[in-house]
Amino acid sequence: MMKHLSPAIVLFSGLLAATTAAVAATSTTAAASTALASAAAATLATPAPSGPKVSLTLHTATNGPVISRHIFGQFAEHLGRGIYEGIWVGPDSPIPNTRGIRNDVVGALKALHVPNVRWPGGCFADEYHWRKGIGPANHRPATINANWGGVTEPNTFGTHEFMDFLDQIGAQAYLSVNVGSGTVEEGADWLEYLTAGPPDTLGAERAANGHPAPYPIAFVGIGNESWGCGGTMTPDYYLSQLKIYSHFVRSYDPAHPFKRIAVGADGGSSDYIETVMKAWQTHVWSWDIDGISLHYYTVGKWPPSYNATGFGENDYAAILKETHRLDGIIGSQEAIMDRYDPQKKIALAVDEWGTWFTPTPGTHPGFLEQQNSERDAVSAALGLDTFVRHAGRVRMANIAQMINVLQAMIFTQGDKMILTPTYHVFRMYVPFQDATSVPVSLDAGEYVHGDIRLPRVDAIAAKDANGKLWIAVTNIDAARPATIEIATEGKGMKAARGDTLAAPHLDSVNTFDAPHTVEPKPITARAENGKLVLHVAPASVTVVGLE
Numbered sequence: 204m205m206k207h208l209s210p211a212i213v214l215f216s217g218l219l220a221a222t223t224a225a226v227a228a229t230s231t232t233a234a235a236s237t238a239l240a241s242a243a244a245a246t247l248a249t250p251a252p253s254g255p256k257v258s259l260t261l262h263t264a265t266n267g268p269v270i271s272r273h274i275f276g277q278f279a280e281h282l283g284r285g286i287y288e289g290i291w292v293g294p295d296s297p298i299p300n301t302r303g304i305r306n307d308v309v310g311a312l313k314a315l316h317v318p319n320v321r322w323p324g325g326c327f328a329d330e331y332h333w334r335k336g337i338g339p340a341n342h343r344p345a346t347i348n349a350n351w352g353g354v355t356e357p358n359t360f361g362t363h364e365f366m367d368f369l370d371q372i373g374a375q376a377y378l379s380v381n382v383g384s385g386t387v388e389e390g391a392d393w394l395e396y397l398t399a400g401p402p403d404t405l406g407a408e409r410a411a412n413g414h415p416a417p418y419p420i421a422f423v424g425i426g427n428e429s430w431g432c433g434g435t436m437t438p439d440y441y442l443s444q445l446k447i448y449s450h451f452v453r454s455y456d457p458a459h460p461f462k463r464i465a466v467g468a469d470g471g472s473s474d475y476i477e478t479v480m481k482a483w484q485t486h487v488w489s490w491d492i493d494g495i496s497l498h499y500y501t502v503g504k505w506p507p508s509y510n511a512t513g514f515g516e517n518d519y520a521a522i523l524k525e526t527h528r529l530d531g532i533i534g535s536q537e538a539i540m541d542r543y544d545p546q547k548k549i550a551l552a553v554d555e556w557g558t559w560f561t562p563t564p565g566t567h568p569g570f571l572e573q574q575n576s577e578r579d580a581v582s583a584a585l586g587l588d589t590f591v592r593h594a595g596r597v598r599m600a601n602i603a604q605m606i607n608v609l610q611a612m613i614f615t616q617g618d619k620m621i622l623t624p625t626y627h628v629f630r631m632y633v634p635f636q637d638a639t640s641v642p643v644s645l646d647a648g649e650y651v652h653g654d655i656r657l658p659r660v661d662a663i664a665a666k667d668a669n670g671k672l673w674i675a676v677t678n679i680d681a682a683r684p685a686t687i688e689i690a691t692e693g694k695g696m697k698a699a700r701g702d703t704l705a706a707p708h709l710d711s712v713n714t715f716d717a718p719h720t721v722e723p724k725p726i727t728a729r730a731e732n733g734k735l736v737l738h739v740a741p742a743s744v745t746v747v748g749l750e
């Protein structure tokens with residue numbers, strides 16, 4: 204997303220934003236309280252027992268594509284407090300931890316069934332040299348995180364610590380190889396170190412560093428934003444790099460071949476994806492890919508200028524309109540891919556997506572910390588629904604980012620941890636992981652605010668491995684509840700049960716002082732005249748399983 208900006212400009216623009224916002228508040232908590240008290244904050248209508256009707260039909264006789272669990276992937280970059288404090292506190296910390304990795308965060312992430320984590324960046328990956336992050340902790344060199352605030356990178360969280368973290372949360376590895384300032388040899392050595400067994404010398408070094416068995420690596424990204432912070436490469440130059448890296452960066456563990464993800468589009472751009480896919484169509488045995496990336500941030504204009512809290516309905520509607528653009532952008536990337544790969548062998552990996560707002564006042568602007576409101580929850584649900592509608596092609600996505608950065612799942616403050624509204628959406632959507640999508644038709648109606656017009660209700664459905672049907676319904680209308688009448692092809696359903704996430708205000712957030720303001724509540728739908736009737740609140744996300 205940093206197509207037009209160098210990190211230095213990000214830092215500068217962040218400083219400007221921070222300065223402007225500093226008049227309002229000076230800490231996360233204070234900012235949140237200010238937002239709640241703000242006269243500008245739109246008040247949500249009290250959920251009424253019923254609202255305008257939406258008829259929704261589940262076409263259960265038709266099986267859509269499988270929803271890859273990997274669209275619920277996460278992104279953890281060495282950026283601000285994402286890794287250090289967010290995940291890693293070190294084995295000597297008073298914060299309860301297992302081999303340096305905080306237990307509260309691991310517990311919370313386990314509930315999300317995180318399928319994969321992209322690491323170590325981001326722009327950070329374009330300058331990451333893996334050898335600095337292995338071996339005894341007191342021998343690791345300190346470096347400077349030039350992209351994100353110029354702070355010291357101690358390299359205490361390196362390859363082994365990342366793999367341990369994945370093991371603790373039960374996720375697979377998505378490594379981003381340094382194609383920017385790195386070399387092919389360095390990238391090839393990293394994967395050899397990770398995946399080779401003895402007598403290979405790098406495999407033996409890994410064993411000496413505490414892990415005799417090869418590590419299973421699921422995905423390898425060949426570069427990151429090579430059109431921007433990854434080296435400002437032309438599409439043709441990147442393609443020649445891609446061919447070399449894809450050949451020489453190998454898995455030495457036949458039991459665990461990894462998938463290779465190429466750099467693709469920034470938002471709606473098409474030059475990278477066109478160049479890579481065209482070459483792939485006639486590729487020879489010596490190079491290959493399994494996926495190509497798309498980065499799309501819900502940001503509005505660049506640099507980020509929308510605030511994460513203290514907004515009214517104007518900004519609510521504007522941000523949701525931006526999230527809606529994702530559907531068209533994916534559609535245009537798909538159209539290009541379909542020309543060269545009609546069988547959909549290559550996946551579209553939306554490996555950076557999410558909201559990007561002005562930094563929380565009082566925080567380091569290079570740390571990209573922002574609060575997370577009910578609007579983020581609605582935006583996350585719309586994004587996930589979009590991936591599900593394109594599940595035949597979109598088989599991976601990584602929300603940016605996991606902890607304390609951008610649209611985070613979790614915030615930490617010293618030994619405290621809270622869950623964000625976005626976390627709750629990811630938790631509620633767990634039943635959709637690897638489920639088979641079921642087509643939905645609905646007369647969504649319209650949500651109109653000023654000149655913004657969007658479908659009022661969004662919905663997806665899927666059948667899990669046990670044949671149970673699940674529906675997710677998002678009512679984006681800021682003021683009106685909705686009454687969803689659910690009909691199915693075939694036999695009727697008796698009841699539905701699940702969770703709904705609504706909030707007192709559009710900009711309601713969870714804070715360390717009030718961590719439960721935005722939390723899911725149980726919801727049931729009852730059968731009426733052969734249909735299930737579900738009453739949902741304004742600006743809410745609901746997931747129910749049908750019985």
Ligand code: AHR
Nearest residue numbers: 204205325326327428603
């Ligand atoms: O997620 C923050 C940054 O956004 C990533 O480092 C970079 O890849 C993108 O521009």
